[in-house]
Amino acid sequence: MIRSPLMTVMTDAVMKASRSLKRDFGEVENLQVLAKGPGDFVSKADTKAEEIIRAALEKARPGYGFVMEEAGAVAGTDESNRWHIDPLDGTHNFLRGIPHWNISVALERDNQFIAGVIYDAAKDELFIAEKGKGAYVNNRRMRVSGRREPTEMLIGMGVPHIGKGGHPLFLRELGAVMTRFSNVRRMGCAALDIAYVAAGRFDGYWERDLNTWDFAAGAVMIREAGGTFGTLDGKQPTMARDIICGNEVGEPALRAALKTA
16 A cells, blocks of 8 residues: 555546446436437536646645656656646547546656556546555555566557558558467456556566557556566657566567567
C-alpha cells in the first residue's frame, strides 16, 4: 500500500471522477435503443470527468502542467511537473456497455513518469504505482508473471483504428506473435491492459500509435512490478507512440518476434 501525499492526491481525483462515470455507464445501455445513439452522451461524460480530475489536481498541486485527451496540453508555471490524464480510456467499450474501461492519471517529473493511477470503475479495481514504492492493485502488491516459455504466454495488443493506417504492419506483427506465443487478446483499453501485465494477468503487451496518457501510468506500474517497459520507435517514453512491455523474458521475446514482421 502506498500512503504518500502524492498518491492520495491522485487517487482522490480519480475517485471523484469515477462517481459520475459510474452513473453515466449505467445509462449507456438504455441509450443504445435511441435513434441518436449514446455517442454524444459519452463525449459529454468524458469531458466532464476530465474537468473533475483537472480541478482536483490543480487545487492540490497548483502550477503543474497538463497533457489531456480532451483539452490537450496546458503549460504550467512549474515546468518540471506535468499530469497526463485520460478520463475515459476504452471509450468504445463504455459506449457499448462493455465493462472494460478505466480512468488513468500519471505524473511526469523531469521527463520521467514517476507515479500512476488506473481505476477500473466497473470492476472496482484500483491500480497504483509510485517510483521506488512498488505497484499495487486493491492494496495487493503486483508482480509481473513468472512465466518463462513464450509458448505459455498470453500477449495483449492494440489494433490500429480505422483511417489511421498501419494495418498491413499490424497483421504481419500479429502473425509473428501468434506463431510464437500461446495466445493473444485484444481488450480495447490500453491503459488497463498494460496494468494487467503489471498484475501478471498478461505476460506482455504491444501497441503502436498511442498517446502518452494511454500508457504513462502503466509504464510506472510495469517497472515497479518488476517488468520491462520500452518503446518500439526509439523514443524516450515521454515522447513515444509505439510501446512494448512484459516480464523479463516476455518483453525481449515479444520484441524479437515483432522485428521479424
